[in-house]
Amino acid sequence: MSPDLPPTPERGEASGVLVLAGTPIGQVDDAPPRLAAELAAADVVAAEDTRRLRRLVGDLDITLSGRVVSYFEGNEAARTPALVEALQAGERVVLVTDAGMPSVSDPGYRLVAAAVAAGVRVTAVPGPSAVLTALALSGLPVDRFCFEGFLPRKAGERARRLAELADEPRTMVFFEAPHRTAAALEALAEAFGADRAGVVCRELTKTYEEVRRGGLAELAAWAADGVRGEVTLVVAGAEPVAADTDPTSLRAAVEALVGEGMRTKEAIVEVARRAGLPKREVYQVVHVDG
Structure with missing residues (x-):
């Protein structure tokens, strides 16, 4: 018996439904x-x-009864208006990507945003997630984590992004292309330290699934000979460092x-965060005291 679906609008109703299908x-x-x-x-x-x-x-x-349209990174901007028109005409539009949940490092965000702006209902079919699967398998803390998607391809931009994350205390999850995995791990080791714990999850749930754990430098050396398949990287967050809370x-x-260009208000918030203090104390x- 097939599962019940949410009510489907009749054609001509004010709005259809956008379904993000994992x-x-x-x-x-x-x-x-x-x-x-x-x-x-x-x-x-x-x-x-x-x-x-x-x-x-x-x-x-199964057999598809509706029409099929391509919706990928190269055409999503052009295709979105027509799909929103279909939704507004009362049609049920199901969005699928190659694997996992649409809009999570895949096409979909633009359509979701446009549908929400048009007052169209958006729902989802929950499905497998490489982010959560890798996180659960990693053995690293999962109480707090952040998803950073794909790192920049260019070395300079990648280094700047990682410098921003060097003090991130949460476990971090990245997607990476197999041919860039070694370079990404080398950059991670340089930015976070050779011994920072990391996990490479390759071909999750597939025949040749592999989960390799170790320090970032160790993992970079392993990846130097080449990595194949879909890759998800999980990296431990930064260890808390006792901050100097002396007023001076x-x-x-x-x-x-402030000398680096940050506004005083923002600098106070950042210093408070680093020191683990309420921002009012740094203010x-x-x-006042200064």
């Missing part, structure tokens, strides 16, 4: 039953890769950030 990151058996039902019932299926969609449909043993040091730290030191 797809398997590996084995098709991981697909939720509702994915098949949504695809079969859709008026429009917007797919990142229509060939992969056809394979998925075959694996799920706090005032100097604020002045140093007191700078504006």
Whole structure:
């Protein structure tokens, strides 16, 4: 028995529904039953890769009754207005990407934002997530984490991004292309330290799944010979460092950030964060005691 779907608007109603449908990151058996039902019932299926969609449909043993349109990074800006018009005409539009949840480092954000702005209902079919799967398998703290997507391709931009994250206390999750994994790990080791704990998750849920743990420099050396398949990186957050809370040091730290171009208010917030103090205490030191 197929699962019940949320009510589908009749054609001509004021608004349809945009469905973000999570797809398997590996084995098709991981697909939720509702994915098949949504695809079969859709008026429009917007797919990142229509060939992969056809394979998925075959694996799920269903038939599409709606029309299929491609929706990928190169055409999403141009395709979004027409899809919003379809939604406003009462159609049910299902968005799928190659693997995982649409809009999470995949096409979809632009359409979601446009649908929300147009007052269209947006819902989702929960599905497998490389981010959460890698995080759960990593063995690193999961109580607090952040997802940073893909690192910049250019070395200079990548180094600047990582410098901003060097003091991040939360566990970090990154996506990376296999041919850039070694360079990314080298840059991570340089920015965060050779011994910072990291995990490379490769081909998650697939036949050749591999989860390799170690220090960042060790992982970079391992990756130097080449990495194949889909890659997700998980990196431990920075260890808390005892900050110097002496008023003179706090005032100097604020002045140093202001000298680098930061506004005083922002510098106070940043110094308070680094010192683990309420910002009002640093404000007191700078504006009252100083």
